Amino acid sequence: MKLAILHELNAERAARRPVILVTDTESGEQRLVKAEDFSKDPLRAELDKQLRMGKSASVEAGGKKLFLNVYAPTAKLVIVGAVHISQALAPLARSLSYDVTVVDPRTAFASPERFPDIPLVAEWPDTALPPLNVDAYTAFVAVTHDPKIDDPALLHAFERNCFYIGALGSRKTHAKRGDRLRAQGAKEADIARIHAPIGLAIGAVSPSEIAVSIMAEITAVLRLPPKEKEEAA
Amino acid sequence: MLDRDEDILKAAEDWQKAGRGVALATVVETWGSAPRPAGSSLVINDEGTFLGSVSGGCVEGAVVTEAMDVIQSGKPRMLEFGVADETAWNVGLSCGGTIRVFVEKVG
Numbered sequence: 001m002k003l004a005i006l007h008e009l010n011a012e013r014a015a016r017r018p019v020i021l022v023t024d025t026e027s028g029e030q031r032l033v034k035a036e037d038f039s040k041d042p043l044r045a046e047l048d049k050q051l052r053m054g055k056s057a058s059v060e061a062g063g064k065k066l067f068l069n070v071y072a073p074t075a076k077l078v079i080v081g082a083v084h085i086s087q088a089l090a091p092l093a094r095s096l097s098y099d100v101t102v103v104d105p106r107t108a109f110a111s112p113e114r115f116p117d118i119p120l121v122a123e124w125p126d127t128a129l130p131p132l133n134v135d136a137y138t139a140f141v142a143v144t145h146d147p148k149i150d151d152p153a154l155l156h157a158f159e160r161n162c163f164y165i166g167a168l169g170s171r172k173t174h175a176k177r178g179d180r181l182r183a184q185g186a187k188e189a190d191i192a193r194i195h196a197p198i199g200l201a202i203g204a205v206s207p208s209e210i211a212v213s214i215m216a217e218i219t220a221v222l223r224l225p226p227k228e229k230e231e232a233a
Numbered sequence: 234m235l236d237r238d239e240d241i242l243k244a245a246e247d248w249q250k251a252g253r254g255v256a257l258a259t260v261v262e263t264w265g266s267a268p269r270p271a272g273s274s275l276v277i278n279d280e281g282t283f284l285g286s287v288s289g290g291c292v293e294g295a296v297v298t299e300a301m302d303v304i305q306s307g308k309p310r311m312l313e314f315g316v317a318d319e320t321a322w323n324v325g326l327s328c329g330g331t332i333r334v335f336v337e338k339v340g
Contacts, residue, residue, distance in 0.1 A: 001245075001257055001337055001338075001339050001340075002340070003246070003249055003250075003339065003340045006242065006245060006246050006249070006339060006340075007246060009242060010242055010243060010246055013242070023259075023261075023335065023337075025261060025309075025311060025335050028308070028309035028337055055270070055271070055272075056261075056270070056271040056272030057271055058261050058262045058271070058333075067259070067261040067262075067271075067335060069259065069271075069272050070272065
């Protein structure tokens with residue numbers, strides 16, 4: 001591997017940007033493809049698929065044997081609301097290899113006794129969220145039921161282009177939320193990105209079951225190609 | 234998700250910049266029950282120091298030896314490791330798989 005490629009690869013990884021290293025395993029020739037350049041790449045279908053799956057693989061293309069080594073950032077989950085559901089959601093997400101952080105300004109909720117071993121930030125979203133570097137590899141859920149906390153958090157998630165944004169509440173609650181966010185300058189397209197009611201419709205009742213439905217929905221958004229994603233939703 | 238190889242690629246860059254000969258070994262294909270998935274890697278320097286793994290310990294020794302040659306020659310090579318014993322494959326022993334490892338010089 002040329003030093004210039006290795007250097008660029010390490011820089012992209014440090015910046016949490018996904019890249020795929022394409023190696024011709026016969027000649028040793030290599031190139032680094034950034035996710036933003038996939039669409040103009042002759043291997044775009046393969047690159048898209050492997051990145052979505054987060055899996056490296058050998059493929060054959062144009063008579064060449066190529067190895068596609070996928071470098072995808074670790075996905076993060078930011079949970080706004082240290083509520084009962086979050087107590088089930090945080091450990092479940094962690095078992096799925098997400099870096100989990102729970103944010104809630106209400107210290108009675110965001111207590112280490114309720115969230116052993118989970119990073120907690122007991123601050124308002126305006127203070128808590130900027131240092132978390134919320135990005136396109138972040139799933140973001142707002143579950144406090146309190147507009148004073150959920151609304152500013154959701155506005156932050158829109159700005160940071162999170163791959164998944166979900167918010168707790170019925171259709172009626174969500175319609176009101178839409179009105180409030182619109183009044184604060186949110187675009188229609190942003191509001192449409194919110195998964196609400198949150199989670200796949202699996203008839204979840206208990207907090208743990210709701211956590212399963214949320215993680216199932218996040219997994220579908222992360223892994224499924226766009227068309228099948230629509231069908232699952 | 235895939236936070237793997239964090240220190241490995243950083244070490245590869247650091248060692249190379251410090252003037253060491255460095256090779257990178259990467260699992261590119263697996264069949265059967267391979268211990269580590271495609272993309273797993275191992276970095277080796279010309280002092281024989283290595284970080285990471287391609288098999289969880291089964292074939293690292295052989296990979297390091299081959300990597301020394303690659304550092305010398307600068308030519309990449311493909312290694313294949315498996316079990317000759319068909320029975321082991323059939324009963325699905327944990328190490329009953331086959332892996333191909335691509336070894337290349339860094340720099």
